[in-house]
Amino acid sequence: MKKNYVFNFEESLIYDFLSLPDLLFHGETLNETYRELLDPETERFWESIKQKLEPLKSELEKFYNKDFSMIELLYNRFPFTGFTDPLVYLGEINKMEKGVLIEALFYGLVISLENIKEQEAIQEKVKVLVENAADCMTWLNSLPILDAQKWHLFCTIQDPIKMVQALESVMSQVYPIYLEFFKDVKEAVKVYGFQLEKELNEGGEGYLTQITNGIFSEELFTKDTVQLFVSAVFVERLMINESNEVAMIVWGFKMKETFQKIKVFNENKLTERITFFKNLGDRTRYEVLRLVASGVTSTKEIAGALGVSSATISYHLSNLTLANILKIGKTNDTAAYYLNKDFMLQVLEDFKGDIFK
Structure with a gap:
């Protein structure tokens, strides 16, 4: 069944802001197989952002790592659809009660680290973890992540309000870095996003498969409407998530041309x-x-x-x-x-x- 794609302009900018610190901890390259296809300008840009974020690294590493980020766990449960200001979004999360935050963190962890996709099964797993301390500790210890990350998760669950306050504080320092970059690309993201929305909606059922060289297809989505986010930072990222409250695609600003390069490369x-x-x-x-x-x-x-x-x-x-x-x-x-x-x-x-x- 043909899907309806809806481009989220403001939310795309929020996504990039909340994800920006990821560059510090695992960078962003297409992969080593196709690294030679990567635009040198993109690599220089990533390096410049990393240098600007470096003074905040010791604070940011409490919330971002190679396996997941705390903000990713939270927005899996509380999508920022409808928000236009990332600091307002973080402020709203900061108002939430301890129990709500704990449930949200477990929800995000289950989606990120377990192979559970059905909402009912996710909620049941989260309920067990929230209500049973022994099961919670056993489960945290079983996660395929570093011991330091397990310890930090344990501390976060013990006092999520304190951790969310600290997250909001450090991200407010990231905000000027984000603004400096996005003032030059906002209009380009807007034009590109609405054009991509038009192409996906008018291109027929096989269009997504066609432009991704057969990697993705619409059958991956069960929801009729798919929210489209365009990333100007992670320009060669393509991520699909339907375990969220909404079905979403994060589409890198240069992803179409990258797939074309790969197609030519493989010919x-x-x-x-x-x-x-x-x-x-x-x-x-x-x-x-x-x-x-x-x-x-x-x-x-x-x-x-x-x-x-x-x-x-x-x-x-x-x-x-x-x-x-x-x-x-x-x-x-x-x-x-x-x-x-x-x-x-x-x-x-x-x-x-x-x-x-």
Whole structure:
């Protein structure tokens, strides 16, 4: 069924503001396979933002890390749709009671780190964690994240009001950095976003699949309306989230041209084969592929099986997907990774024909 896409201009700016500190802790590159396609201007921009944020790093690292950010956990439960000022949004969260904040944090954690998509199942899991301290501690200890992050989560849950106040305080210092950048790009984001909205709505059911080189399709969404956010900071990010209160796509400002570059890059069959085997040359990534092939699609389960963090698994899954080795589809109404078997078999046949002449 064809979806209705709605561009959120003000909310796109808020998204970039709230996500800006992510650059300090895991940067933003397309992936190492296609790094040569990255615009040098973009890398210079990221570096300039990181330098400006560096004096705030010790405060920001309490709320941002490679696995998740506290603000991401909160806006999973309290979307900023309808807000026009990010500081007003943070102020509203700061007014919430302790119990509401704890429930919101667990809600965000379950969405981010568990393979649970149905709202009823998410709410049931959150209820168990909120009401049972022993289960809560056992669950926190089982998460595939660093011990320091587990400790910080525990402290946050003990006094979420204090932590939200500290978050609002440090983000108010990030705000001038955000304003300095966005004064020059606001109009471009607005024009690009409404044009993309028009293209997605008029392009037919297969248009999303077409412009993403077959990686994403509308079948990933169960909701009829999809909120569209355009990121001027994370220009090569494409993120889909329907476990939220709303279905949303975060679309990088340069993502369309990046997909076109990848398409041209992969049209060279020799390059395609090299990219394929390069991805299999990493041991962890190879093990991730084996687990997906065996039917394990939960990021948490893969991370637990391999003894690494969820962020590491997400990184490898992203690389394998952009390299066309994995695809994203639906299993039991849940988005899941699966092998792109036809592509893999064709690459292997081409390889045999190239070598065993």
